[in-house]
Amino acid sequence: MTLSSTPLWPAPTAAGPVDATVRLPGSKSVTNRALILAALGTAPSLIRRPLDARDTRLMAAALRVLGAEVAEEADGWRVTPATFASGGTVDCGLAGTVMRFVPPVAVLADGDVHLDGDEHARVRPMEVIISALKTLGADIDDADGQPGFLPLTVRGSGALPGGKVTIDASASSQFVSGLLLAGARYERGLTVLHDGKPIPSTPHIQMTVGMLRERGVEVDDTEPDTWRVLPGPIAGLDTVAEPDLSNAAPFLAAAMVTGGVVRVSGWPSATAQPGDQLRDLLNRMGARCELADGVLTVTGSAIHGIDADLHDVGELTPVIAAIAALADSPSHLRGIAHLRGHETDRLAGLAAEINGLGGDVTETDDGLTIHPRPLHGGVFASYDDHRMAQAGAVLGLAVPGVQVENIATTAKTLPEFPSMWAELLELERAA
Incomplete structure (x- = not known):
C-alpha cells in the first residue's frame, strides 16, 4: 500500500513486565x-x-x-x-x-x-x-x-x-x-x-x-x-455507556506480551459487548484472567497458539493475531471472512504487515493461519484502520524497531491511545 504522509510512530518496546491499571472511555x-x-x-x-x-x-x-x-x-x-x-x-x-x-x-x-x-x-x-x-x-x-x-x-x-x-x-x-x-x-x-x-x-x-x-x-x-419491532414511541432515557471492552484488547495483550499484569476497571459483570470474550480468548492463549468487583485482571506468562472461531468477535482479530504471532505454537483464526469488508481488508492487511516483519501468516478462505517466527523491526502500515494500528503497537512491545504508520487513526474510537500506551509503559515517568 502507499503510506500516508503522517509521521511514523516508533512503537515502544517494553523494558520489562508491565504493571498498570487502565480506565477506558465509553463504548x-x-x-x-x-x-x-x-x-x-x-x-x-x-x-x-x-x-x-x-x-x-x-x-x-x-x-x-x-x-x-x-x-x-x-x-x-x-x-x-x-x-x-x-x-x-x-x-x-x-x-x-x-x-x-x-x-x-x-x-x-x-x-x-x-x-x-x-x-x-x-x-x-x-x-x-x-x-x-x-x-x-x-x-x-x-x-x-x-x-x-x-x-x-x-x-x-x-x-x-x-x-x-x-x-x-x-x-x-x-x-x-x-x-x-x-x-x-x-x-x-x-x-x-x-x-x-x-x-x-x-x-x-x-x-x-x-x-x-x-x-x-x-x-x-x-x-x-427474525426480528419484529412494533410501531410506537421511543422513550427518552438517562443512561451510562459501558467502557469499550474491545479497546481493552491491546492493553490486556500488553500483560501477555510482557509477562506482566494489567487491570481494567469498570468491567461489567454482564454485557452484550463482544469484547467480553477477551476473557476466554486470552485465558486459552495462556493468560490468567480474573474478574472481581468490576476489575478485570490479566496476568501474562507463556503465550500459546489458539484455534478460535472469531465470527462473533471479529473486531478483536487484529490484536489476537498480533499476540498469536508471538506465541509458542501455531494459531488458526476462523470465521472472519467478513473482515475483508471492514475499515480495510483486515485479513490481507494483517498477513502483509506481520509477514513484512518476518512473520509467517497465510490467508485462508475464512481467516488466518499464523506460524510464529522470530520478528524484526520495520514499518507496520495501519491502512487508516484503528485496530490495525493497535496490533502494530502490541507487536512493538516485543519487537524493537517497529514503526506504526498513522497511529493517529486510533482516534476513531480511542483518541488518547498514544498517551495511554505511554502511561502503560511508564514512559512519561521514565523521561
Whole structure:
C-alpha cells in the first residue's frame, strides 16, 4: 500500500513486565446506538460517560443535520430529539455505524439527506441497507457513484410505511441493527428476516435489541433470524455507556506480551459487548484472567497458539493475531471472512504487515493461519484502520524497531491511545 504522509510512530518496546491499571472511555457501539435512539425519542435523553471520539462525533453531527440537539454537559451528552424538518449533508467518515444506522433514520426527514465519507468508505458495502429501505418504501438515489455504495441521497418524505423485509446480513450485523433502531418510528413498524450465511458479530444485534427494550420498544426476536419491532414511541432515557471492552484488547495483550499484569476497571459483570470474550480468548492463549468487583485482571506468562472461531468477535482479530504471532505454537483464526469488508481488508492487511516483519501468516478462505517466527523491526502500515494500528503497537512491545504508520487513526474510537500506551509503559515517568 502507499503510506500516508503522517509521521511514523516508533512503537515502544517494553523494558520489562508491565504493571498498570487502565480506565477506558465509553463504548462506541453503545454511544452511537444511544445517540440514534435519543434522536428518535419522545423526550430528551442524557448519555453519561459517552465515548468522545471521531466515530461518535460524526454520529452526533449527522443527527444535528436531522434537527437533533447534542449538547455536551459536565455529566455527559444531553440529546434533544430530532425535528426532521429538513435535510442536509452527512459526513460518515469511515464509521460503519454512521453509514448503516443513519439512512434508516434519514428516511424520516422532510428533505434530501446526502451521505458521503472517507475514500475507503466508498468501498464498504451499503447495498443491503439501500435495497431494504427501498422495499420498505424509501426513495434512495445511489447513482452519483458506484451503485450500492456511498455517496447516496435519501429523499426523505417525513415518514416511511415500513413492514416486512428480507435481507442477507452475512456481511455485517450493522445491517440488522441499523434497521431495528429506527423500526419503531415506521408507520407499520418493521419485521426483518435474515436469509443467508450466519450473521457475524451477533452480540451487537443483541445489544441493539436490549437498548430498544430499555426505552420501551416492543421487540420480538423469538424466531431465529427474525426480528419484529412494533410501531410506537421511543422513550427518552438517562443512561451510562459501558467502557469499550474491545479497546481493552491491546492493553490486556500488553500483560501477555510482557509477562506482566494489567487491570481494567469498570468491567461489567454482564454485557452484550463482544469484547467480553477477551476473557476466554486470552485465558486459552495462556493468560490468567480474573474478574472481581468490576476489575478485570490479566496476568501474562507463556503465550500459546489458539484455534478460535472469531465470527462473533471479529473486531478483536487484529490484536489476537498480533499476540498469536508471538506465541509458542501455531494459531488458526476462523470465521472472519467478513473482515475483508471492514475499515480495510483486515485479513490481507494483517498477513502483509506481520509477514513484512518476518512473520509467517497465510490467508485462508475464512481467516488466518499464523506460524510464529522470530520478528524484526520495520514499518507496520495501519491502512487508516484503528485496530490495525493497535496490533502494530502490541507487536512493538516485543519487537524493537517497529514503526506504526498513522497511529493517529486510533482516534476513531480511542483518541488518547498514544498517551495511554505511554502511561502503560511508564514512559512519561521514565523521561
